[in-house]
Amino acid sequence: MRGVGSAVPGIGSDAAIRMYHVSKSYMAGTTALSDVSLELAKGEMVFLTGPSGAGKTTLLKLLFGAERPDEGQIVVLGRNIARLGESAIPPLRRRIGVVFQDFKLLSSRTVAENVALALHVTACSPQKARARVFAILKQLGLQHRRDHYPLALSGGEQQRVALARALVNEPEILLADEPTGNLDPDLTVDIMDLIAGTALRGTSVVVATHELELVKRYRKRTLRIEGGKLIEDVRPLGNAR
């Protein structure tokens, strides 16, 4: 079998993510993904769309090593996920930011402490962590909320905290699973602008969403998944990234 580390036809060398004939099934016999191949360049932003249960979340989980493929190869930032040992997954995750629909914030920690969690893992000094947390909170307009607890914040603010945590380590890839699913339309645009901004700064971004309005508004490459199969890969004219 040809290794994905070697040249795969049609796949560029500056790709942040490469999936090659990837399939994934769960124990109940349901096929979550079937023969999916795709490539995402460095700094590129894509929307992953499809109905609930189409396989969007499974695809994201495969990309940050929460799941392993049954078949095929996945190369993320030059590392083949299918072949990585358990101990090699955490260092890879430190290069990937992940945002979820339900924010996944710790209610007993302040905003600053929630964001700093990602820095503790890298053994960052307390002084440096404070400076970086402040910088990212300022960038996301949350510096005045740093000592508040998540439950005292609005949904949009909570998602911005989750985004700050995902971005504080300056990841090369940002994965967002329905990041605006719990937000009203104004806050949705607010959050999506911030996510799109990270792509402009060179981070590859994958946003899983079922909100077609968003896809139309941002005019980015869109991958449509249904029943675990990639059925559409649309690149908007005149906007490759």
Add this chain to the structure above:
Amino acid sequence: MRNSIWLRGFYQVLYFVRSAFRGMWASRLTSGVAVLTIGVVLVLVGAFLLLVYNMEELIDEFGNELQITAYLDADVSSDAQRDLAARVAALPGVDEVNQVSPEQALERFRSSVGSGVRLLEGLDENPLPASLEISLSPEQRSAGGLAAVSVSIEGLEGIADIRSGREWVEGYLRAISLVRTIGLGLGVILALATLLIVANTIRLGIISRSDELEILSLVGASRGFIRAPFLLEGVLQGGAGGAIALAILFALFELALPGLESGLEMIVGSAPRFFSTSESIMVVGGGAALGLIGSAGALAAGFRS
């Protein structure tokens, strides 16, 4: 570069310590109960240890007093007595031999019985035999030593009878062995109970902090990074339990000391002793080790599930 690795290690340890204390504070009731239970368990085990130590000290003290008295046949002449004393002194394990004539023995008896001396008035002749008082060399001051030297003396011509504290020493050593066995058995059972308590506390901590562990895993925390604060929690709980046990034991020892001191000093001339500094460290360290093993078990089971 090396400096940077040390600093990073230091920052991680700092995080683990803060995280462990935060975890214990978050579940302060269960952690507190665990610490107190470990404390009580170690008080019981520590009390047995103290008892065994002091009983062993006592045998050492008695050992210095241990001697064999060999009574001589009545027909052994003075020259033969001197000769016999020299032969006994040359035996291995014998430190010193003191010859006691019948007259000296009678004199000692007179002075020891006090007013009962009238009992001796009707005697025509001295009924007490000459004897040899044999002290053992330090390495033979034990039940085994007494037995070995006694057997060597018994075979000598002119020896009528032998008296030693051998039976008493053997009984005492059996008592020490019994206390030690009970303490060890109790220690093993209670250590297992301690392990279960710590493991359960840590398991509850893992469950209550599952959100935090999930997030840590998402942001790239290694398995060791996630586990370290829990292991540290176990060590801190065990160590704190050990320290509490030590404090309770010391307080009890100080309370009981006046009574024990007067009793023991009268018998053997020495006061009971508490744990030395290194033994005290071992009690606290033992608690910490139990905590570490308990939390490691909980982590192995908790992360599997």
